[in-house]
Amino acid sequence: MILNEALRLFPPVVDQSREVVMDVKLGDLDIPKGSILYFPRLSIHHDPELWGTDVHEFKPERFANGVAKATKHPLAFMPFSFGPRFCVGQGFAMEEVKSILVVILRRFRFQLSSNYRHGPCSWDTLKPKYGVPVMLESL
Numbered sequence: 001m002i003l004n005e006a007l008r009l010f011p012p013v014v015d016q017s018r019e020v021v022m023d024v025k026l027g028d029l030d031i032p033k034g035s036i037l038y039f040p041r042l043s044i045h046h047d048p049e050l051w052g053t054d055v056h057e058f059k060p061e062r063f064a065n066g067v068a069k070a071t072k073h074p075l076a077f078m079p080f081s082f083g084p085r086f087c088v089g090q091g092f093a094m095e096e097v098k099s100i101l102v103v104i105l106r107r108f109r110f111q112l113s114s115n116y117r118h119g120p121c122s123w124d125t126l127k128p129k130y131g132v133p134v135m136l137e138s139l
């Protein structure tokens, strides 16, 4: 739940686009071949109509009953994208971060340093502009 909520608020890949390879009708829209479709992932993850008025709050419990129940649209949460070209590293990335957290939490208590300055910035991927200094204390 915590990882999902972090990926919702700060998706590393903030947007992406697709080139339409043939004329296609999507609902009422006629989309001609060659069009570029843009997916503003960061905006979708921060849309109050999809997530509710608490959309900007860090609330891991919104995922308590699974991704489908966390939002009003099944594809509103897509940090790893979806469809045939979704991220092949999704499973690996999630297992990797859990393994790293387990190793740290078994040995240390940690908290955010008072020097932390919140500054997410998108440069290729979303990154903390001023880093994330944490205070580690041995258990």
Ligand code: HEM
Pocket: 011, 012, 013, 016, 079, 080, 081, 082, 084, 085, 086, 087, 088, 089, 090, 092, 093
């Ligand atoms: C938190 C970590 C990660 C995030 C948020 C992420 C997100 C994404 C996203 C949004 C895409 C675009 C998918 C699309 O075009 O529809 C992508 C593609 C891809 N990712 Fe990741 N990724 C992560 C980690 C990884 C890791 C660890 C690997 C490899 C071990 C990986 C390998 C790939 C590959 C190969 C593609 C291209 C897939 C294709 O075009 O068919 N990713 N990823």
